[in-house]
Structure formats: C-alpha cells, structure tokens
Amino acid sequence: MTYSVAVSGASGYAGGEILRILAAHPDIEIRTVTAHSNAGQPLIAHQPHLRSLAHLTLQETTPEILSGHDIVFLALPHGQSGQYTDALGDTALVIDAGADHRLESVADWDAFYGGAFHEPWTYGVPELLVDGVKQRERLVGASRIAAPGCNASTVSLSLAPGVAAGVIDPTDIVSVLAVGPSGAGKSLKQSLLASEILGTANPYSVGGTHRHIPEIQQALRGALPGADPRISFTPVLVPMSRGILATSTAPIANGATDAEIRAAWESVYGDETFVQVLPEGHFPRTADVLGANTALLGLAIDRPANRVVVVAAVDNLVKGTAGAAIQSMNIALGLPEGRALTVNGVAP
Template structure:
C-alpha cells in the first residue's frame, strides 16, 4: 500500500517539482496539496503541467491539514516551515525544502536570516563526504526530520568537499562564482525577474558575503574536515529558467598534482548514482542536468595560479531541491535510494 504524502507550498516552483517527481514514485501517493494565497484553487490552476494530479485541490497550509500523512514535504519560504513543523506528529517523516532547519549555528541563523531559530535536522545531502571517510547518508537512515540543502550550497559543497576531505586544498581561500537560473528565487512576482529584465543580460546579487547560502556551505566543508573556511561567493542571475553552473576554486596544498585531485574525486563519487565526475578535459553543461537528479563535475588544476578549479552543474529544482528531498526520504524510509528518480536529463 503506498505511503500517503502531503506537499505544502504546492503552488510554487519547488512544490511543483516535488509533485512531478512524486507523481511517478511507486511507493508514494500524493493525497494533500496546500498553499497560502492559492488555497481553494484546483492544483492545475497553479501547476497546469501536472495532468496526472488533476483531481487535487489546494487547501490551506496548516498543521491540521498536513497531519495524518506518512510523509510531509514542505516547500515554504524560510520562517514559515518552522512555525508548522513543531505541530506535526513525531512519527511522521517531515522533509523541509526551506532553510529553517539547515543551520546548526544559531549565530549564523541570526546573522543571515533572523527571526526564531528552529534548530538543525538531519541534513539531506547523502553524498556529502565526512572527515575521515563516510557519507551523510548514514545520518539519514531512519530519521523522521530532514533538512534539504540550498541549491547553490549543493553545487559548491559537492564540487569541493572531496578535495577538502583529502587535504588537497586550503579551505581558507575559496572563491565561487555561480551562474543561476531565476527559478531559484521562487514564483513570486519580482520586477528584476521579469523576462524583459533578464533576457540578454546577467547580473550579480548577494554580493560581498551577504548571500544566505554562505554559512551553510561553510558548515558542510567543516563536516568534510576543514578547520577554517573562508568563502567568497558571488551568484550571477542568467537568462535560463532553471539550473546552476558553479565555478569553485581553492588554493592547492603544496605538492598536489592533477592526478591527486582526480583520484580523490573518483574515490569519493565513483559509486554514486547521481554525482558524476567527468573525464579529464571535459566540463559540464547545465543543459545536461535539466530534469535529472544529477550533479556533473569537471575538474582542472590551474598550475600558474596554484588553484583547483571544480565546475559543477545541476538542476536547481531537482538535485538542488526536490530530487534531493525524495532521495533523502527514500533513505530515511529504507527504500532504494534511486527509487522514483532519474539521472537522465531532457534535451534539447
């Protein structure tokens, strides 16, 4: 018998992608979808591409409407999910795609988000390598509370963690520039996200150390073994509806060669179903990840600058959000990790 699933924030981009994946999952049945301003409308009014879920109507996002399900996925703005999760039954698997339960440090939360601190949950990045070996998926087995990582965080963390864990780079000198699609900013109307503003242009945002994904990335690299992490991160909004191309560089430790780097990444990700290291001289394209739960990584050593260059590509709505949520839920429930997920993208 399928597990009953509720999705909160079902009218948004992340909620819609969750529903698209869940609609094809053999062990899940979506029975409740919720929203705030769109409550009362048919789901198809907000997500017309989800034809197989045409029978569902959006109801108000309340703990009462979410309770009683086996699994609850939350795709809500930061500060909203934390208000609800405390009221959900302990036996329900709750997967939060928002930021409310990602950070361990209350000081980091206060500095980058503000408002009430709700505490950290099991972190939903199964492939994140831990210092001394092991992966984050071990922390997900049997848990009832999962915090899904930020999309930019996933691209940067997966791109650099193996080098940090192996001691190949100095984590106090990291620079990352990410090309990001506007769907990562959500579905709410914002003038700078209008097509007439985006097309034929590119613009930086969250400049000067102000982006909220910085402390989360630093947290992950400390898990991988870094003692001090200095990250200069600049995201750049580009005219592609979805996707992230992250160019992350770090100063190499003395004596490190390109073969050392490739060996570390192949050891870290060689058996991973959704994180793929490309052959030497090849670099990923965002287009090859659209619709797939994959992160593709290309590696280079800039000998003149003495830096590692890790280029990672992913779909911010799949591996960056909804795919990671379902992958982590599979692990927590003891299901095959890849169930209901694909590594095949959509082309052209």
C-alpha cells in the first residue's frame, strides 16, 4: 500500500528534513507541500537539495488543502499546529513536529508556552522507557503522534534508564548542551546570523527558562512513576549547522555499583538499532551522527564527584525531529521500523 502525504511547513528546516527522508520511503507518495509566506513558490526554491521533489509547488497551509491525505505532517512553529489538528479529524494519521501536543500538564504549557492548550498525543520517542515498557508499544496503531523536542528527547534518552533502575538521583540533574542553530528554525533572527555565531559559543534560555524542561521532566516521571525530576538545563549555541552534544550528570544513588549502573543503560538499549551505548571509555561526537537517525551515548562513572555522566550525540533534525517522526510513523502503520532511516552518518 502507498500512503499519500501532506507536509506543512515544507519550506523550513524540519519540514525539509521530513521531506528528505520521506523521498526515499517506498511506501510514501509526497502529494502536497504547504507553507505560509512562501506559498505559490516552487519547493525547490527553498529546498534546493531535494532534487527529486522539484515538481512540487508550495501551497497555502489550510485545513482544506491538508485534508484528503492518509498522513499529514505538521512542521509549524510552536502554537500554530493546534488550529489545524482540530480540523483534521478525518485524517488517519497526523504527526505534529511542534510542541502543541507534547505536554500533559496545562500548568506546564501555560508557564513555558502560553496560548491555547491542546490535548497530549502519543509521544514519538519509540526507545523511551515508560512504566517499564518501551514507548513504541504505545505507538502501534496510533493515529495522533507528537514528535519530540530535539533537546528534550536527547536528555530523556540519556537519563531514563538510570532513573528507571534507581541507580541515579533524578532530583539533581545537570545538563549542558552544545546545539546547532537549525534547531531554532529558518526564520530570520539577528542572534542566528553567521556574524553573531561564528567563532563564539552563546548560551541561551539560561536559568530554568528553556521550553524543553517540562518535556524532559514529564518523560523522566514516566520512566519512574512518583519520581520528582529536577534539572538545571543550559543550552549553548555553537557554530555548527546541525547537531546536539548533551552532557548530563546526576548523583549516583546510594549503594549503586559500577556494574549495576552500566547494566541499567545496556539492558535498555542493548537491542536497539537507533540508540546505542558506546563501549566503556568511548564518547560520541556530533560528526558521528550527521544525517543519521542515531543517538550515540557514552557513559562515565565519576566516583570522586559521585555522579554518573552521560554524553549523547544526535542530529537534531533527524533523530531529534524528522527521523523520530518517521520512525514513529512506521511503527504506527505496522511498517518496518527503520524503513527509509539510516544509522550511518556522513563523514567527513
């Protein structure tokens, strides 16, 4: 069976990455692409690397144009998806790459986003441990999927095994992330100009203000119901177009041995394709996952500081966004989970 697809926000980074991956998917026909201010222009004018899709023209983003497809991807700025999802009730599968359907708490939404709250959808991180099982079990047959925030899923995948196993203390998590500017979208912003980011590292959303914090806390509460995860979260913009290198630490739980700590991660991810724990003493680079739907984790046990250190590398546009969305789509449709996705990065 071939599924017809519409992709909104197709002129942006996330929309472009969704299209790049779907273009190689044998079960997908990309029928419609939409945008806002760029409607009426050729897709290739905004995504010149997508040569196989040069025949497509960007249309207006309206419920009428998006409806009538088997699958709709929404790659819109936060706060804009809800107006369309409410009108797509007849669409078999809708996947939102924005934040509108990620959070379960109205209070968290109001505190970090504001505006209309929309019901939470099935979270699109298949490997995440939730209540003792993998999130992929909830994705089977799902009709509404919320793709994750790239920083949020990176940190959650980094720490969930340790939280679930009780080998780390989730009340004192510290995460510092080096991130590429593509995660901020394609709209023109002075802080993202090349002259502002080349040759420098710039912290942002410091001091508990980043919007992905409640998403991380929600995921870690799922890993261990009753847990009270608290996190100091500091992202730093660095001059690479894409990628996240997240260094997360947490205190070692009383009595946890080195063997138990490492086993917590290896038992959860040992049979996973797209989340891999590196051998002891090895740590990932963002270059290793460029273009891949892979999260690589390096684990260290810092006994003098009494903390576990997890270093995670992902491509924020693939495993962080578009790849996670399409991996979740495959599961929901009963297709091979890795179809059109790769574990291989691009080097040099």
